[in-house]
Amino acid sequence: MNKRWWMGLLVVVGLIFAQVFFPYSVFSVYQSVSVSTELPILQDYKMKLYEFKKMDEENEGKDPEGYSMDHVKYATKHILETYEMDMMTTSRSSIGKGDLNIILEDLRFLQDRVLSITFEEPHSSESRKYLYATLRWIQAAEEEIVRIKSSPPSRFHLIHRLEEIQNDIRKSFDMYTEFYNAYYWYEGE
Known part of the structure; x- marks a missing residue:
């Protein structure tokens, strides 16, 4: 007895240990971790999103061959959907193990859209530079998710890595904004 x-x-202590310190492990019952964003960073990001959306709405896009919208203008609507995901626009978000797959798919969709812009429209060297920087930041976030999925880290490292993913996505948005400005307003329309 x-x-x-x-x-x-020993089993109960092991399960509690797995739950607390390794939330994405097989033995963890509740496979989720809460990530918070500091309020000034969140407000700054949401303000940039708002200003970008407002600028995009005012921009009618180029009309080179009688089309009402060019590829950049069309793709931007779909690109913004990824930049507006809950992980990026809420102060505290719970990210489960399954959510990583959704975020990864969103990032791959974003990458495909940005790549399509690369090939469907002519670009100046300046706008191309920002476009490639956008792709690099998206790939950095994507690689970080793949690393998390391949070897689930401890809770502390997991939260740190998820915050890095958020930073990479924010930086890719900044670069996309710079690309958008360079594409429409610095190329002489």
């Missing part, structure tokens, strides 16, 4: 009690206690 005493031996069973100790074995049961």
Whole structure:
């Protein structure tokens, strides 16, 4: 009886340890971690999103061959959907193990859209530079998610890595904004 009690206690302590320190492990019951964004960073990002959307709405896009919208203008609507995901626009978000797959798919969709812009429209060297920087930041976030999925880290490292992913996505948005400005306003329309 005493031996069973100790074995049961050891299993319970092991499960609690896995839950607290390794939330994405197989033995964790609640496979989620909460990531918070500092209020000034969040407000700055949301303000940049708002200003960008306002600028995009006012921009009618180029009309080189009688089309009402060019590829950049069309793709931007869909690109903004990824930049507006909950992980980026809320102060505290809970990210489960399954959510990583959704975020990864969103980033791959974003990358495909940005790549399509690269090939469908002519670009100046300045706008191309920003476009490539956007792709690099998206790839950095994507690689970080793949690393998390391949070897789930401890809770502390997981939160740190998720914050890095948020930073990479914010930087890719900044570069996309710079690309957008360079594409429409510095190329002489």
